[in-house]
Amino acid sequence: MSGFDTYRRRFLGGVLGVGATAALPAGLLFWQTAEGDVEDGPPASGKVRWGMLVDTTKCSTGCDACVRGCDQENGLSGNTSPTSPQWIRKVQVTNPRTDYSFSLPMMCQHCEEPPCVDVCPTGASFRRADGIVLVDRHLCIGCRYCMMACPYKARSFIHHPVTDQLPEVPRGIGCVESCSFCVQRIDAGKRTTACQDACNAEGHQAIYFGDLKDPNSDISKRLASYGGQEVLASLDLHTGVRYQGI
Amino acid sequence: MSTRFRRTWGRWLALAALALAGFAPVPLQAAGSGVSGTQTSRVPLPNVSDAKGEHCVMPTEWMRKNHMELLLHHRMTAVHEGDNQAADKFSIINCVNCHASAKDNSVAGPGDFCQSCHAYAAVKITCFQCHSSKPSGAPPAFHPVVPQGPVDKTSSATVMRYQAFHGRMPNLDAKLSAKDLAGVMR
Ligand code: SF4
Ligand code: SF4
Numbered sequence: 001m002s003g004f005d006t007y008r009r010r011f012l013g014g015v016l017g018v019g020a021t022a023a024l025p026a027g028l029l030f031w032q033t034a035e036g037d038v039e040d041g042p043p044a045s046g047k048v049r050w051g052m053l054v055d056t057t058k059c060s061t062g063c064d065a066c067v068r069g070c071d072q073e074n075g076l077s078g079n080t081s082p083t084s085p086q087w088i089r090k091v092q093v094t095n096p097r098t099d100y101s102f103s104l105p106m107m108c109q110h111c112e113e114p115p116c117v118d119v120c121p122t123g124a125s126f127r128r129a130d131g132i133v134l135v136d137r138h139l140c141i142g143c144r145y146c147m148m149a150c151p152y153k154a155r156s157f158i159h160h161p162v163t164d165q166l167p168e169v170p171r172g173i174g175c176v177e178s179c180s181f182c183v184q185r186i187d188a189g190k191r192t193t194a195c196q197d198a199c200n201a202e203g204h205q206a207i208y209f210g211d212l213k214d215p216n217s218d219i220s221k222r223l224a225s226y227g228g229q230e231v232l233a234s235l236d237l238h239t240g241v242r243y244q245g246i
Numbered sequence: 247m248s249t250r251f252r253r254t255w256g257r258w259l260a261l262a263a264l265a266l267a268g269f270a271p272v273p274l275q276a277a278g279s280g281v282s283g284t285q286t287s288r289v290p291l292p293n294v295s296d297a298k299g300e301h302c303v304m305p306t307e308w309m310r311k312n313h314m315e316l317l318l319h320h321r322m323t324a325v326h327e328g329d330n331q332a333a334d335k336f337s338i339i340n341c342v343n344c345h346a347s348a349k350d351n352s353v354a355g356p357g358d359f360c361q362s363c364h365a366y367a368a369v370k371i372t373c374f375q376c377h378s379s380k381p382s383g384a385p386p387a388f389h390p391v392v393p394q395g396p397v398d399k400t401s402s403a404t405v406m407r408y409q410a411f412h413g414r415m416p417n418l419d420a421k422l423s424a425k426d427l428a429g430v431m432r
Binding site: 041043044137162166167168171173184188189 | 324327342378382
């Protein structure tokens, strides 16, 4: 039984205990039984695995629409100082032998075997059933082990107090954070990420997002016809973000 | 036990009783009457009157005692299980939407709903280091002020209630199940 099952039992037994049940209006009990499956998005389930495919041949050097889209969606400042949180960065890659150069966005790769989760001493860094790797900020103590463990340098620490957060994206000082695959959108039933929307709006169409477990999803079909490589594939982390043309 | 010891002990007890009577805090019920900002003691009474809508998602007395349990539970379901927060009537987003003050559109400023009661109870709130203390802009997705009628997907009242609770129109081609109406029907 997982920790959350234990937790849920304690909650139901404590708050909705025998004594209290009689005093509760029917609404809450109804909500308890129907919890999770009545809203716009279904709860996180192992039946899907969210993934992203980046076509570097379409990604334009010098364009940072995806970065701005992410900043706006998640309430980041957009600063790039060494202490500013950045969830997604544009990286220019050049092969010194051939001088072939291309640009790509780098963010949390949503590893299937995430090293950040392995090292977290509090259980704050975790992988959701649907493959999204997140930090539970209620549990994070800001030790930053996960930042050291991440081979992609995908995580940021919030050094300064944050004000005017977006209601759907709580974030604050003392916690580590990284790309969440726009989890607030997914939980609300939307099926695109902010970086993808921004890229499409620029007319580049370099980012695809979808369910890797569904063979009929756009992303699975593209992977089947064109392939897609993991960055640092030799680490066997089975990342959820794949790249074409690297 | 000697008489003298008993007498000393009795005096101490009397002193303790006096001290207790002198320093007993004003009971919270006094603040529950909806009066806010009244100064009846050295400590300003909490402001418990900032709220939109008819009534809370749970009885006020219950909430006063148990809101932290609800928040603890929902932080698990929201973060780990992916329950949609915007559409969950027990999420902190909807608490803030309803209880933000007219004064500064917040629950965490001086004299605001959350802050004033926590100051009164001397319990630090850390929620708003991360969570927004301002409403999300969307109307509160619960206790819509529409009359309760029979469940009939063709009735505009049902559609309104559904829309207010779920933030979207029901799929009118599909049959409305009991699940769809959980939270819509109270
Ligand atoms: S890319 Fe880094 S932060 Fe993301 S899951 Fe992998 S190890 Fe964790
Ligand atoms: S910084 Fe937070 S999420 Fe990262 S390892 Fe430490 S406790 Fe875990």
